[in-house]
Amino acid sequence: MIVAEDSALLRQGIVRLLTDEGVEVAAECADTGPLLALVAEYAPDAVLLDIRMPPTHTDEGLVAAAAIRAAHPGTGVLLLSQYVETTSTVQALAEQPEGFGYLLKERVADIDELHGALKRVAAGETVLDPLVVARLMDAPRAAGPLGELTGRERDVLTLMAQGRSNEAIAQQLVIGGKTVETHVRNIFGKLRLEPDLLEHRRVMAVLTYLRG
Numbered sequence: 001m002i003v004a005e006d007s008a009l010l011r012q013g014i015v016r017l018l019t020d021e022g023v024e025v026a027a028e029c030a031d032t033g034p035l036l037a038l039v040a041e042y043a044p045d046a047v048l049l050d051i052r053m054p055p056t057h058t059d060e061g062l063v064a065a066a067a068i069r070a071a072h073p074g075t076g077v078l079l080l081s082q083y084v085e086t087t088s089t090v091q092a093l094a095e096q097p098e099g100f101g102y103l104l105k106e107r108v109a110d111i112d113e114l115h116g117a118l119k120r121v122a123a124g125e126t127v128l129d130p131l132v133v134a135r136l137m138d139a140p141r142a143a144g145p146l147g148e149l150t151g152r153e154r155d156v157l158t159l160m161a162q163g164r165s166n167e168a169i170a171q172q173l174v175i176g177g178k179t180v181e182t183h184v185r186n187i188f189g190k191l192r193l194e195p196d197l198l199e200h201r202r203v204m205a206v207l208t209y210l211r212g
Contacts, residue, residue, distance in 0.1 A: 001118065002042060003028045004035050004049035004064070005080070006057075010108070014048065017111045023118070030054070032064040039072055045122035046076035046099075051085060069096050076121030080105050084132050097206070101127030120163060126206060127163045146208065148190045156183040161206045 001023050005011035008030065015025050026042040029035055031054040039047060047068060053060035065077045078101040101121040107113050107129060117127045149157065152173075159169045166180045173180075184202075191208050193201045 001025045002035070002038055002044045002047045004030075004032060004047065004053065004061070006030050006050060006053050010105070014108060014114075017108075018115065018118075021111060021115050023115065032060045035064050036067055036071065039068055039075060043072070044075060046078060046118050048078045048080065048118060050105075051079050051081040065100075069100070073099075075099070076118070076124070077101070078103065078118055078121045078127065080108070084129075097126045099124045099126075102132055103127070103129045104131055125163060128161055130162050145191050149187065153183050153187050153190070156180060157187055157205060160184075160187075160202060 001018060003011055003014050003018070003025055005014065005028075011028055011030065015028055018025055026044055027038045029038060032049070035047070035049070047065075049061045049064060051061035052058060053064070061079055061081075065079060068075055068077055073096070076099040080103055082105050084104070099121050101117050103114070103117055107117075120127050146154075155173060156169055159172055164172065166177060166184065170177045170180045187205055188201050191205055193205055193208075
């Protein structure tokens with residue numbers, strides 16, 4: 001694990017929390033300058049980095065994330081941000097969604113959620129903060145297959161975009177597992193996601209949702 005965060009206090013806090021959870025933090029840095037070299041040296045399962053990093057505090061984290069994914073596609077990347085920056089996130093996610101995550105910094109206080117998100121991106125899954133998903137859902141959308149979804153199907157797809165399993169979705173919506181499976185099949189059908197061994201339909205459904 002590598003942690004890249006320009007706030008020394010936050011970076012040290014994250015490292016301490018992860019270490020207490022048994023996570024091996026191989027390196028840490030305050031800007032993205034040395035990050036690619038550190039990834040090449042330590043070959044971590046995942047990298048946790050802020051979006052707004054020195055020197056301009058705009059999109060350095062996103063640029064670094066894209067570079068890491070290009071050079072080290074097996075390394076998971078979990079972005080942190082103080083704000084919901086949906087446009088940049090969607091663009092980065094669409095490039096290579098597997099092993100990619102985006103959490104708001106307020107989630108760092110919940111070490112179980114942070115640790116779980118890091119494990120999931122390290123395993124190649126996609127993780128999105130619920131507030132990011134909510135903001136994306138509220139954004140204006142052009143007419144398309146998403147408009148064919150029922151309200152309940154949109155609820156299910158929203159939870160899928162948060163990385164929830166069918167079991168977790170059933171618990172959240174207080175419905176049966178078979179009902180969730182039916183909704184998921186309907187979503188795949190309405191989004192024209194036919195069975196394909198080369199594509200993960202769940203990921204593609206989420207991407208369709210995010211691209212809106």
